[in-house]
Amino acid sequence: MVWSDRIAAGSAFLAAVIAGFVLPDWMISLATIAFANGLVVLGLIVMWRAGLVSFGQALYYCMGGYAVALIGRWGGVTDALLLVLLGGLSAAGVAFVVGFLLARYREIFFAMLSLALSMILYGLLVKTESLGSTDGLNVTAPTFLGYAPHQEELLVALYFLVLVVCATAALLISAYFRSLAGALAIPVRDNELRVEFMGMSVSRLIHTKLVISGLLAGTGGALVALAIGHVDPNMSYWTTSGEFVFITILAGAGSVGAAFIGSLAFESVRSFAFTMLPQLWQMLLGSVLLLTILFLPQGLGSLIQRLHWGRKAKAP
Amino acid sequence: MNSPILSVRNLGKRFGLLFAARDITVSIPVQQTVGVIGANGAGKTTFINMITGHLRPTNGTIHFEGRDITGLPCRQIKGMGISRSFQVAQIFPSLTVFENMCTAAAIGRAPHTFIGHVCTPLRSRESVVEAETLLELFQIAPYRDRLAATLPQGIRKLLDIGMALAGSPRLLLLDEPTSGISIEEKFSLMQVIMSALNSRKCTVLFVEHDMDIIEGFAERVLAFYDGTVIADGTPAATLADPRVQTLISGPKVRCAVGAAAHV
Incomplete structure (x- = not known):
């Protein structure tokens, strides 16, 4: 990573930490959800770079959320970090298994198959009374290494947990993008045949990406479950997946930071639209997407890169 | 013989x-x-x-x-x-000539294990040196930063063969x-x-x-x-x-x- 990128990432993290002490509660809870969803978007970006669009990330998102609710209920685990880890890992496990099937498909077939898998989970959850059917399940209030906060303190504690998890994920994923396995995403999108002839297994590369994106989506779902305190089958519904794809287009697949910026922008616009235009908020969201595709086809993230080039151009 | x-x-x-x-x-x-x-x-x-x-x-x-x-x-x-x-x-049209060659060089050098591919950086010092050497050897160094999609036919051929030679077959x-x-x-x-x-x-x-x-x-x-x-x-x-x-x-x-x- 270039030094300027490190400084930018560091100061963004610092600003987010300071915001946790300053901002009003409603903003903090909005940012908590936004950053947790940003993890799912980051997972989509991992696949996007290899030319794959998943319309089924809700599967892993929902798995992560239900894992937290069920492990808390049946296993009596309350530690937030442990719950989030288990939520992420159970989703990664699901991604590993369905990956054997999904890694064989591309383009629209991949998108539709992933959508179908998430709808199977939706159907199962709706039909299962013991898992709360359409009402879903409540999630017990988490503890943080023995510390059991309530109300506003819990809100802030969860916000910081989300920040720590997101920063860790961002660091690991940007290291992955620089690694051979991660950097081969564009070659895989461009020319699978050549990648195979260079001695790499394309299906294994894609399978890895599926597991990584499942892990990220599951972690995001687990954090959202803790933040909202409730999970229901809608987490696995196809519109949830569609929303993540929407945010990914808004954010652009150019950088790791874009996932979180895009997600924050989306949540802000949605909450603003919902307050200002209660009848027409979906229209406003649609217009934002249209404008993004027309004027920022590389997403919000490309604004940062443009700044970069601007600076480089000015430098002697 | x-x-x-x-x-x-x-x-x-x-x-x-x-x-x-x-x-x-x-x-x-x-x-x-x-x-x-x-x-x-x-x-x-x-x-x-x-x-x-x-x-x-x-x-x-x-x-x-x-x-x-x-x-x-x-x-x-x-x-x-x-x-x-x-x-x-x-070749990989959305990468530059150098990135194409560097990818080939990095694959040629990486240990052939799953962990090896995740832990090897794309632009390690060795693979960058190998890529630069191959670009010189095939006389395509002047095209180093061009997108491969925009290359003339002869240069594409040289890049393709250069990439095949990475990893010392x-x-x-x-x-x-x-x-x-x-x-x-x-x-x-x-x-x-x-x-x-x-x-x-x-x-x-x-x-x-x-x-x-x-x-x-x-x-x-x-x-x-x-x-x-x-x-x-x-x-x-x-x-x-x-x-x-x-x-x-x-x-x-x-x-x-x-x-x-x-x-």
Whole structure:
């Protein structure tokens, strides 16, 4: 990573930490959800770079959320970090298994198959009374290494947990993008045949990406479950997946930071639209997407890169 | 003569009723430069595809450096030291020339394990140096930062072959290195390719339609017809073979030129 990128990432993290002490509660809870969803978007970006669009990330998102609710209920685990880890890992496990099937498909077939898998989970959850059917399940209030906060303190504690998890994920994923396995995403999108002839297994590369994106989506779902305190089958519904794809287009697949910026922008616009235009908020969201595709086809993230080039151009 | 690097016995490939290759028996010594000629559909590319593991032979065996590689997947064969280039250059259009080469160099150097691929950085010092060296060797360093999608045909070919040479293969198979190149450029392009490959001490097998190129660069020529080898020997001897003349090259003025050169 270039030094300027490190400084930018560091100061963004610092600003987010300071915001946790300053901002009003409603903003903090909005940012908590936004950053947790940003993890799912980051997972989509991992696949996007290899030319794959998943319309089924809700599967892993929902798995992560239900894992937290069920492990808390049946296993009596309350530690937030442990719950989030288990939520992420159970989703990664699901991604590993369905990956054997999904890694064989591309383009629209991949998108539709992933959508179908998430709808199977939706159907199962709706039909299962013991898992709360359409009402879903409540999630017990988490503890943080023995510390059991309530109300506003819990809100802030969860916000910081989300920040720590997101920063860790961002660091690991940007290291992955620089690694051979991660950097081969564009070659895989461009020319699978050549990648195979260079001695790499394309299906294994894609399978890895599926597991990584499942892990990220599951972690995001687990954090959202803790933040909202409730999970229901809608987490696995196809519109949830569609929303993540929407945010990914808004954010652009150019950088790791874009996932979180895009997600924050989306949540802000949605909450603003919902307050200002209660009848027409979906229209406003649609217009934002249209404008993004027309004027920022590389997403919000490309604004940062443009700044970069601007600076480089000015430098002697 | 030292032991052969590649030894093929009774190799055949059948697609339904069609014999794309049959009964090919060839043995190639280390560091020889072998030209392959034959009309379209004579089985040249099938032959290459079987050696690189892209096609599984119906019968026969392939030994590389004494080890049986018949029917192994192409990934594994690449790892053992056989590489290839393509008739239509196979490059990554959305990467720059340098990034293309660096990707090839990094794959060539990475340990062939799953963890190895996740832990190896793309731009390690070694792979960057290897990529820069190959760009110089193939004389495409001036195009370093161009997107591969925008390259002229000849440069694409050089990049494709350069990428195949990353990771130091011991046997390189070139499928029509000069196809799509104008006649005036062919010779100089081949010169760049061959001097690069010779400096890396690589055994080369190349498919070519232009008999002048064959005479200029091959030490030995295999002539393919109807899926099998009908002549095998020095360029002069093979091109003078009457069967080769009637079936492949045609009795052209070129043969007279070849004869004159020998006087």
